[in-house]
Structures are given as structure tokens and as C-alpha cells.
Amino acid sequence: MHAYRTHTCAALSKDNVGDTVRLSGWVNRIRDHGGILFIDLRDHYGVTQVLCDPDSAAFAAVEKVRSEWCIRIDGEVKARAAELVNAKLPTGEVEVFVRDIEVLGQSAELPLMVFGDQEYPEETRLRYRYLDLRREAMQRNMTLRSDVVRSIRQRMWDKAFREYQTPIITASSPEGARDFLVPSRLHPGKFYALPQAPQQFKQLIMMSGYDKYFQIAPCFRDEDPRADRSPTDFYQLDLEMSFVTQQDVFDTVSPVIAGVFEEFGGGAKVDAPESWPQIPYKEAALKYGTDKPDLRNPIEMQDVSDHFRGSGFAIFAKLLEQDGTEIRAIPAPTGGSRKFCDRMNAFAQKEGLPGMGYIFWRDQGQGTEAAGPLAKNIGPERTEAIRQQLGLGVGDAAFFLGGKPQAFQRVAGKARDAIGEELGLTDTNRFAFAWIVDFPIYEKDEESGKIDFEHNPFSMPQGGMEALNGDPLAVKGYQYDLACNGYELVSGAIRNHKPDLMLKAFEIAGYGEDEVKKRFQGLYSAFQYGAPPHGGCAAGIDRIVMLLAGTSNIREVIMFPMNQRAEDLMMAAPSEASSDQLMDLSLRVIPQD
16 A cells, blocks of 8 residues: 555545545544544545544544644545535545544644635735645635646647747846846846846747747746736746737737636636727727726727817816816716715725716606706706717716826726726626737826837837837837736737837937947847847736636735735745855945935
8 A cells, every 4th residue: 555645535436435545635624523523634636524433443543633734544435324425525425434544744723724715814824825825715726827827838839839948047128127136146246137028038039040939938027016916026928920910919829818718717708819809009098098908898988078178167178278188988877876976986086086077867757867067067968969979878877087198097997997897887707808009119208208118119110210200109019918807918019120120219218229239239139130020929827817716816826926015924035145145246235224
């Protein structure tokens, strides 16, 4: 007999009745039924009920075990009585009568219970992550993650991609976030960087003649944490292809993503890839207030500025006299009650805005009547024109926000989501995808007036050199994101593979030719030797699994995550370096006041 087990805790069935077996696992739960001890014995695969009575030589030892002790038991498989069968367990038709027991590892008093679904502070869960990971929900999430990665890999191989690994220690590169720097011992005063993404390397793989590349790649970014983003490292499906257009990338990636969601989405509807809309960035911002819209919600915002110009509502009328301002409406079908309107107005105030104006329409017996403070100020003709534009009727409402879009757009998008959820308009049993396209390459700092990259600096500009010689803020890139249910899952671009375009693109953002050649030495040099047109994207593994697991907290699907302060409470990182370590690296720590 094997030293630890003949079966896992999920393997026994009625076919094993009468067998002598050996099981190993953790004590999930103990129950004393009138002197008979029942233990739910758990391993990674499942649970088996074992029992012991005073007639067993092992009874005294079984009495001593406690929750989460790791034990090995020998015993005889017996059938449960029909009325005691547990249909929820694969092993629910049998139980094992304990003849012998060995304690493999005792447990101290538990800081959190593994059995059950009790809630614990996240700090406790992360400090004792090895216990938290024993819990059923976490076992399920981590198994899901592993299965998703396996599925993605197989789907990429099926599309004739090969997996290649790129370096972890590399040079610093401006890619939209802070680098994690690594000091060099052999080159004092110089630093490597952990890659924010394999961006340059995957482009160099295309330069090297490898037509299709993918990798489940670790990426490192020193970012402020959010619920849907790790503050230190994450994994992505990274891929690149030569001789492709933007549509070729879509046609390649979409079936892979859709297939994964169909396989692991628990029966939720997955929109067919051929139906995924391609929405220009500017249109997404207008209609949804975000470049990662949740299309399960049918609400689309509209510009209604013309209805408020010169109107009796002085706040909006005067606002529209300023350049770059507009008024947007958020339709709210079935939201036509004063109570609901007041609630959404309070929502906007919590988000830092003065509030949201609103109009709701009701039936007064002689036709539709507009109600609310705005309706009184702008009059029936304007309110009727607004209702007609928005396609609303009796029992509906609309909310209004005004100013420069960048000042209110984020809150408008959140309000749209909240309205859709509260009114039951959002289809929660669906994964809805959309490609967001035509991203601007540059942005302007309002205070300094400086032009910088708004998105990926390696994107091919639409219109080529002619576009770069015009207004930088009008330049769009062959750059795209894939949004799903309000999250960005994929980001990518057709790359700028022409040296003259590369130099011009970086010049606009303030990078001189010498600096470009120095910072992107390998990539710029490779462009001199027959660079093929190429493009690709990266899909966030963590976010994909987060959506499939039905959680909004990315730490629920990462095995050993940092907390929101970028600390590893379990391993006590970050930690101070010793004097010897600092000397080896020619570094000195400057105390902070």
C-alpha cells in the first residue's frame, strides 16, 4: 500500500464498498454524534466522510484531531444508508470506517476558518494566504485560472502560433507606467528594468522572421492599485504577427477570447465574435463615458446641447457660451419617478459633482407631461424635443451633465452603469464584447501645454507622415482595445515599423533623435534591416479569470497577490536591504523625513 494514499478524497464510490483504503488530507470538519466521531476529510480533489466509534483501536487518536490537522487514515469503505446519502458529494454514497490514523501535521489555532464561507478582513486573508487558499472558493478560482491558461495555450497552438520566452531583466522603456528598476552589481550606477510588457522583444521577434509569436508573459508595472489591477505584476496573453492588418488581428484573437468565455462562462451568453462592434474611441466616450463600455447595458448617452442654448436654465445656457463645453443626456427608461431621480442626483454628488439635472415624463390624462426642475426652466417645447431625440415616453427619465467632457465624462459613465443596474436594464447573464478603435496617439497637458503620448508610443499613425505633420491631437493610431462588461481585456496595435515615422512620432512627444536611438537601440536598429509590417495585442489573464469567476476583485484570482499598498504581508515584502547588499550594488538609502 502507498505510504499516504490509495485514493484521493474524491475517488471513492459504491464500487469500492468493502475495500480497505488509505486516504490523506486535512480535517475539514468534525462532528460528534453520540460518541461516534465523523470527520469530513478534504484534499485538493474533494471530500470523503470518515467515521470512528469507540470499538476502533484508533478512536483515542481520532478524538484528539482538530480542524486543519493533516492526517492519514486507513479504513474500510462502507455504503451509507439510503436516507444518509449526500447527493452533493461525489463520494456521498459511501463513508470510511477508520481502523488506523497517523497525524502528518498538527495545526495551531487558526487565524481564519477554512471550512465554511465566513468573511474575514483582506489583510488577514493575505497574511495567511496559504490558509485562505485552502478554502473551497479559492481552490475553485485557482483551478479555473490554471484551466483558462491551458485552454488559451492550446487555442493559440491550434492557430499555428508558437510560444517563445522573452527576457525578464531588460532596459527601461516608456510604456505608460513606472518601471521597477533593478540595480546592476557589475555596472555600478546603472540599472536594468523589469519589463512592463514584452513590447519591444515581440516586435524584434517579428524582425527576426518568426511569423507568429505568443507567450503567457509576466509583466511588471509600479502602479497605483485598483480592485481590477495588481500594483506590481500581472500575466497576459501576449501575441504578435507579421504581415497583418488591424482586422487580421481581430479575426485571430476574437475566436480565442470567445472560446475561453464559452468554455468557462458557466452557461452565460457570449456574443459571437462576428457581432462584436468596432466603436471609435470618440464615439465610445460620447455614448458610454468610457473607452471600456459595458454593452450589456443598452443605455447610450447623447449630446443635447442645442436644446439648452439660450434656454431658461441659466446654468447650462451660460456654460455653453464657453468653448469646448457640452450638455449630455443619460436616458433612463422606466426611471420616471422623483424618488429614483433624487437618488441618482445624490449618486452624482457622492462622485464629486454638484449633481445631475433631470427630467421625467408622466401621464397627466391629457398627454405626456415633463416634470422636474429642468422642465420648468426650459419649457414644454424644449423638453418635448429632448424626449423625441432620446426616444423616451411616459414613465421614463433623463439625466443631464454639463461642462467640458473630460471634467464630467467619468462620472457620466458611472451613472450610466448605475442607472442600468438599478433599473434592471443590464443583462447580467451575458458577456458583451466591443472593439474600441481609432485611439488618439497624443494628448496635451492642460497646464504645461506639452504634447505627450496618450497611448502606446509604438502604434502606427493613421495617415502616416502626412498625419504627423498636421495637428498632433488629431492623429489617430491603428490602436485598439477589447472591452467586456466594463473592463479592458485586450490592448494592441499595428506597429510603427518605419524608422522615419518612429523618429517623427517621438519628436512630437519631445524625444530627440539621439534619445530615441539610445532608449530603443535594439528596435530602432532592427528597423533598418527590412522590417515587416506587424501588429498584435495582449490580453489580461487576471481580468479574464476575474470575470469568469464572477468577482470584481482581481486579488481573488491571483494566488499570492500584494495588498492595496503593494505589500506582501505573508512574505514581509518590501523589506530593507542589508548593508552588505547595498554595498555590493554601490547604493545608499537616503532616509525619508
